[in-house]
Amino acid sequence: MTSVLDINNLEFSWPNSTRPLLKVEEFQVSQGEHLFLQGPSGSGKSTLLNIIAGVLTPQKGDIHLFGNDFQAYTAAQKDKVRGDHMGFIFQMFNLLPFLSIIENVTLPCQFSKVKKDNVFDKGLSLEKEACRLLKELDLDIQLIGDKKVSDLSVGQQQRVAAARALIGSPKLIIADEPTSALDADVRDRFLQLLFKECKTSETSLVFVSHDLSLGRQFDKVLSLKDINKASPMQTQSAEVPT
Amino acid sequence: MKLLNISLKSLLNRKGTTFLTILSIALSVALLLGIERIRTGAKQSFESTVSGVDLIAGARSGPINLMLYSVFRIGNATNNVSYQTFKDISNRDDVSWSIPISLGDSHKGYKVVGTSLDYFKHFKFAGNKNLKFMTGNEFKGLYDVVLGADVASQLKYQIGDKIVLSHGSDKISFQDHADKPFTVVGVLSKTGTPVDQSLHVSLEAIEAIHIGWQQTPGDTHSGDMHNHDTANESTLTPKSITAFFLKLNSRLDVFNVKNDIDNYNQEAVMAVLPGVVLRDLWNTIGSAEKTLLAVSLLVFLVSLVSMIISLLATLNERRREMAIFRSLGAQKGFIFSVLIIETGLLTLLGILLGLLILYIALFSFKPVLESQMGLNVNLLTPSMNDFVYLSVIFASSLCVGILPSYKAYKNSLADGLTIKS
Numbered sequence: 001m002t003s004v005l006d007i008n009n010l011e012f013s014w015p016n017s018t019r020p021l022l023k024v025e026e027f028q029v030s031q032g033e034h035l036f037l038q039g040p041s042g043s044g045k046s047t048l049l050n051i052i053a054g055v056l057t058p059q060k061g062d063i064h065l066f067g068n069d070f071q072a073y074t075a076a077q078k079d080k081v082r083g084d085h086m087g088f089i090f091q092m093f094n095l096l097p098f099l100s101i102i103e104n105v106t107l108p109c110q111f112s113k114v115k116k117d118n119v120f121d122k123g124l125s126l127e128k129e130a131c132r133l134l135k136e137l138d139l140d141i142q143l144i145g146d147k148k149v150s151d152l153s154v155g156q157q158q159r160v161a162a163a164r165a166l167i168g169s170p171k172l173i174i175a176d177e178p179t180s181a182l183d184a185d186v187r188d189r190f191l192q193l194l195f196k197e198c199k200t201s202e203t204s205l206v207f208v209s210h211d212l213s214l215g216r217q218f219d220k221v222l223s224l225k226d227i228n229k230a231s232p233m234q235t236q237s238a239e240v241p242t
Numbered sequence: 243m244k245l246l247n248i249s250l251k252s253l254l255n256r257k258g259t260t261f262l263t264i265l266s267i268a269l270s271v272a273l274l275l276g277i278e279r280i281r282t283g284a285k286q287s288f289e290s291t292v293s294g295v296d297l298i299a300g301a302r303s304g305p306i307n308l309m310l311y312s313v314f315r316i317g318n319a320t321n322n323v324s325y326q327t328f329k330d331i332s333n334r335d336d337v338s339w340s341i342p343i344s345l346g347d348s349h350k351g352y353k354v355v356g357t358s359l360d361y362f363k364h365f366k367f368a369g370n371k372n373l374k375f376m377t378g379n380e381f382k383g384l385y386d387v388v389l390g391a392d393v394a395s396q397l398k399y400q401i402g403d404k405i406v407l408s409h410g411s412d413k414i415s416f417q418d419h420a421d422k423p424f425t426v427v428g429v430l431s432k433t434g435t436p437v438d439q440s441l442h443v444s445l446e447a448i449e450a451i452h453i454g455w456q457q458t459p460g461d462t463h464s465g466d467m468h469n470h471d472t473a474n475e476s477t478l479t480p481k482s483i484t485a486f487f488l489k490l491n492s493r494l495d496v497f498n499v500k501n502d503i504d505n506y507n508q509e510a511v512m513a514v515l516p517g518v519v520l521r522d523l524w525n526t527i528g529s530a531e532k533t534l535l536a537v538s539l540l541v542f543l544v545s546l547v548s549m550i551i552s553l554l555a556t557l558n559e560r561r562r563e564m565a566i567f568r569s570l571g572a573q574k575g576f577i578f579s580v581l582i583i584e585t586g587l588l589t590l591l592g593i594l595l596g597l598l599i600l601y602i603a604l605f606s607f608k609p610v611l612e613s614q615m616g617l618n619v620n621l622l623t624p625s626m627n628d629f630v631y632l633s634v635i636f637a638s639s640l641c642v643g644i645l646p647s648y649k650a651y652k653n654s655l656a657d658g659l660t661i662k663s
């Protein structure tokens with residue numbers, strides 16, 4: 001299997017901190033793989049995802065994304081890679097409240113010709129594809145109508161966000177605790193639908209949560225503690241002089 | 243979905259703040275342009291204190307001095323002009339009409355102007371407005387007086403009231419012409435010019451009240467001379483006047499006639515072009531305008547700053563939105579365009595609303611401005627200055643848009659995928 005993401009000897013520390021937050025010797029995601037990354041709050045999960053997205057730049061290390069040296073890219077190139085090949089689902093605040101459901105879902109295609117062409121290659125219009133994805137995720141536009149997303153329930157919003165991440169068949173979907181607002185039943189169903197869609201388009205998934213119980217449904221479960229060689233914060237704070 | 247579409251939807255989503263921003267820009271624009279209108283209006287109404295008059299003539303002195311006493315009734319003439327000279331010049335073929343002005347008397351501090359009926363017929367102010375009677379009409383009898391608007395309203399005079407004129411211009415005069423009371427027969431409408439502060443009587447009336455004045459008081463003989471009948475029977479043809487206004491048949495002759503008057507050999511007289519002198523006068527005494535200009539500039543600065551503040555406030559609201567756009571792969575150009583289109587749109591709407599407010603205000607206050615302040619000059623046509631102000635406002639709003647756009651671009655990157663609030 002080809003690897004979608006390949007991280008080696010990464011080291012990252014926040015500018016105003018003396019101690020590195022992350023020291024990752026090796027981290028890989030292969031094509032189509034569904035990876036679960038677990039870690040306690042504040043351990044640096046979101047920080048790692050920001051690095052993968054090209055939003056934060058690590059002080060050291062190689063990042064190969066889709067076979068390209070991501071570190072060598074300019075900010076604008078990173079924007080483009082992010083727009084063309086990645087999809088994101090976050091826990092909160094990720095939809096534009098003033099746009100309708102369909103407009104939100106198709107928004108990534110406004111920024112990326114690659115995603116748009118991927119949809120057209122299926123022989124579908126952007127709207128049709130958005131409707132199809134939403135339907136797969138159990139959100140039937142024909143039933144609820146193309147309302148403003150602010151009129152949806154949190155669970156429904158979550159699925160709109162997932163459809164938006166899935167549209168245009170990105171190679172990698174990054175999900176940062178997207179289910180923390182859902183109850184257990186809805187959450188499991190949501191995950192199943194997400195997996196199904198990812199499978200059909202061979203999309204890799206990096207799913208981050210502090211809730212280890214979700215890990216069962218994934219191909220691979222990693223604990224950030226295990227891959228991060230930086231001394232954990234707890235140790236650090238214990239060294240306060242007495 | 244077009245970029246403009248996204249901008250519009252986003253703006254509509256924030257109707258409340260959007261409207262407040264537009265309103266604050268609009269109020270700034272209206273205030274700024276309003277003050278500008280008043281400033282230029284003040285200047286223009288000053289410059290048209292007399293209009294429709296081609297030349298003002300009087301005894302030879304300085305042009306500003308002549309203007310001050312003949313038009314503004316400030317100070318005194320150094321010398322009079324003989325009535326004969328006035329007749330001679332008025333009878334020239336190139337003169338269309340003339341208005342004599344005879345000063346020197348007053349009533350409770352207000353100046354008395356001796357003149358002819360032509361004054362009411364021909365005197366124009368503020369461009370081409372004729373004097374109008376609020377009540378009553380012109381003087382007909384010898385002891386009739388027509389009041390300026392301020393005189394009537396300040397002293398609460400009405401038609402039919404009897405008033406006494408005094409010699410000299412002091413409020414408390416030693417010489418009252420008490421034996422010759424005048425009857426108020428007319429009150430003029432407000433003009434916003436010194437006419438409002440004048441009392442108008444005929445030249446003959448001026449002569450009449452001065453009959454016997456030069457005789458020593460207490461002279462028994464003069465007592466007889468002072469009654470009305472005597473005055474009416476006396477030869478009341480004025481011997482001299484203070485100044486006169488001339489209107490020529492053709493404006494082209496102005497310099498010709500001025501030259502002839504300046505070189506008139508029977509008497510030392512001179513003529514001035516009122517427009518030119520008024521402008522000179524405004525430049526020397528126009529500190530009020532400079533103050534207003536300073537106020538305008540301050541208002542302009544404050545408007546700009548408040549506009550910048552409200553734009554920055556709205557742009558800060560957009561931080562989350564920008565972070566979402568960036569996470570979806572939006573590039574620098576997109577973020578900048580969205581924000582600049584937004585600020586441009588807000589400013590444009592603000593300017594339009596401001597103009598609307600300004601014109602509504604101007605139209606509704608026009609009568610008040612005209613009647614109370616005598617400001618009524620072209621308030622409605624936009625000036626070159628307005629365009630300069632508006633384009634500076636628009637340009638600076640775009641600059642203001644660029645600054646937070648850059649910040650938003652940087653921030654959204656740092657906020658990135660983990661926007662917290």
Ligand SMILES: Nc1ncnc2c1ncn2[C@@H]1O[C@H](COP(=O)(O)OP(=O)(O)OP(=O)(O)O)[C@@H](O)[C@H]1O
Nearest residue numbers: 014021039040041042043044045046047048210660
């Ligand atoms: N912008 C920032 N500047 C400086 N330090 C930061 C910043 N954002 C996060 N940190 C620090 O980095 C560490 C990891 O934060 P991160 O958000 O990656 O945690 P997390 O594992 O995602 O936690 P959670 O499960 O609560 O989301 C924390 O100690 C936090 O204080």
Ligand SMILES: [Mg+2]
Nearest residue numbers: 045046047176
């Ligand atoms: Mg996190």
